[in-house]
Amino acid sequence: MAVRHLLLLLAIFLVSLAGMTAQGGETWPRVPALMVFGDSLVDVGNNDYITSVVKANSPPYGRDFKDHVATGRFSNGRLLSDIIGEKVGFSGSPPAYLSPQASGQNLLIGANFASAGGGYYDPTAFMYHVISLSKQLEYFKDYTTKLAAVAGSSRAQSIVSNSVYIISAGSTDFGLSYYINPLLFKTLTAAQFSDRLIGIFNKTVTQLYGMGARRIGVFSLPPFGCLPLAITVFGHGSNECVPRLNNDFGRYNMMLSAAVESLSNRHHDLKIVVLDIYKPLYNLATSPEAQGFSEARRACCGTGTVETTVLLCNTKSVGTCSNATTYVFWDSVHPSEAANEVIVDSLNKDINRLVI
Ligand SMILES: *[C@@H]1O[C@H](CO)[C@@H](O)[C@H](O)[C@H]1NC(C)=O
Ligand SMILES: *[C@@H]1O[C@H](CO)[C@@H](O)[C@H](O)[C@H]1NC(C)=O
Numbered sequence: 001m002a003v004r005h006l007l008l009l010l011a012i013f014l015v016s017l018a019g020m021t022a023q024g025g026e027t028w029p030r031v032p033a034l035m036v037f038g039d040s041l042v043d044v045g046n047n048d049y050i051t052s053v054v055k056a057n058s059p060p061y062g063r064d065f066k067d068h069v070a071t072g073r074f075s076n077g078r079l080l081s082d083i084i085g086e087k088v089g090f091s092g093s094p095p096a097y098l099s100p101q102a103s104g105q106n107l108l109i110g111a112n113f114a115s116a117g118g119g120y121y122d123p124t125a126f127m128y129h130v131i132s133l134s135k136q137l138e139y140f141k142d143y144t145t146k147l148a149a150v151a152g153s154s155r156a157q158s159i160v161s162n163s164v165y166i167i168s169a170g171s172t173d174f175g176l177s178y179y180i181n182p183l184l185f186k187t188l189t190a191a192q193f194s195d196r197l198i199g200i201f202n203k204t205v206t207q208l209y210g211m212g213a214r215r216i217g218v219f220s221l222p223p224f225g226c227l228p229l230a231i232t233v234f235g236h237g238s239n240e241c242v243p244r245l246n247n248d249f250g251r252y253n254m255m256l257s258a259a260v261e262s263l264s265n266r267h268h269d270l271k272i273v274v275l276d277i278y279k280p281l282y283n284l285a286t287s288p289e290a291q292g293f294s295e296a297r298r299a300c301c302g303t304g305t306v307e308t309t310v311l312l313c314n315t316k317s318v319g320t321c322s323n324a325t326t327y328v329f330w331d332s333v334h335p336s337e338a339a340n341e342v343i344v345d346s347l348n349k350d351i352n353r354l355v356i
Contacts, residue, residue, distance in 0.1 A: 029089030030355040032159045033110030037136050038168035040116030042081040045072030047116050049098035052129040054117040060301055060320055074116055076324045077337030081166055083344040088355050097139050107147050113139050119173035120200040160212040164354055168219040170197055190248040198259050205263055215354045216272045221249040223278050226285035228299045229332035253278055273350045280346040284328045284339055296328040
């Protein structure tokens with residue numbers, strides 16, 4: 001009797017164990033590793049290791065993260081790329097490439113090269129002393145050498161070609177370069193500047209493809225005109241999203257989709273998709289109540305009125321909200337963890353297209 005009982009328990013245990021390691025016959029995680037490039041929407045702490053003022057390494061950043069640690073993530077909790085990683089079966093994100101954790105076996109689940117303040121256009125990164133996208137690609141090349149030393153060259157090659165690559169860039173090129181630099185906005189229209197960024201995007205994907213990448217997800221630009229900071233600086237006293245900025249970003253996104261389609265036609269063995277973060281964040285910013293949020297104009301940390309420098313939110317910020325779960329924005333530029341979860345939920349279909 002007792003033995004049968006035990007066997008039954010064991011059977012249940014084994015079945016649930018199988019459920020944890022496989023989903024619908026797929027191995028789990030569904031890809032060997034994640035490689036992440038770009039800006040503060042996905043930087044998990046590289047800027048902690050460089051000399052730049054663009055850092056999120058002190059409270060209240062990370063307030064709702066595991067162990068309440070300010071890791072360098074520009075949010076109260078997990079970032080878009082962290083949540084995407086969980087969706088495809090990882091229990092933690094790949095380490096920031098410049099951190100001491102990025103070595104040995106840890107390299108097997110990928111690496112994160114992103115740097116807050118960075119973008120497609122290298123001069124943006126140079127201005128803020130952060131890691132340019134060109135430099136991020138150089139680091140990726142170093143990474144592949146280290147990976148081969150850890151995994152052996154044939155396994156390393158398989159990791160490189162089966163991994164998901166995420167690129168998030170372009171917002172800072174507008175927000176920290178184009179809109180504030182007369183040498184740019186007086187000589188180029190926003191459409192011409194977009195064209196320049198798309199050219200760099202095209203070149204970046206071609207380089208990654210050349211190094212073996214075959215599954216690439218590129219973030220669209222967010223609705224920049226709805227960020228609390230943009231409304232403060234460009235809104236002329238209105239409390240609504242700034243249409244001019246959203247038009248610029250929407251136009252860029254259409255150009256991005258066209259470029260992605262042409263890359264996909266050119267390389268038949270390349271899976272490349274746009275991960276559209278514009279629409280879900282726009283919906284959150286314009287009808288927060290529809291999704292259980294209560295505040296979309298003020299950020300939880302930093303009011304958006306005085307934090308117009310890169311120091312968006314810090315230990316001394318007054319009036320930081322006590323619970324960010326109903327705030328769309330954590331600081332005046334970056335979504336809260338709760339908003340990030342809603343955004344990634346809306347990306348399910350495209351993430352699946354990348355990993356099958
Ligand atoms: C992308 O680059 C390729 C060659 O490198 C070029 O033929 C193509 O026109 C470019 N596309 C865009 C959208 O810039
Ligand atoms: C914040 O509010 C949510 C729901 O209203 C609740 O589930 C959560 O525990 C709260 N978090 C904190 C840290 O108080």
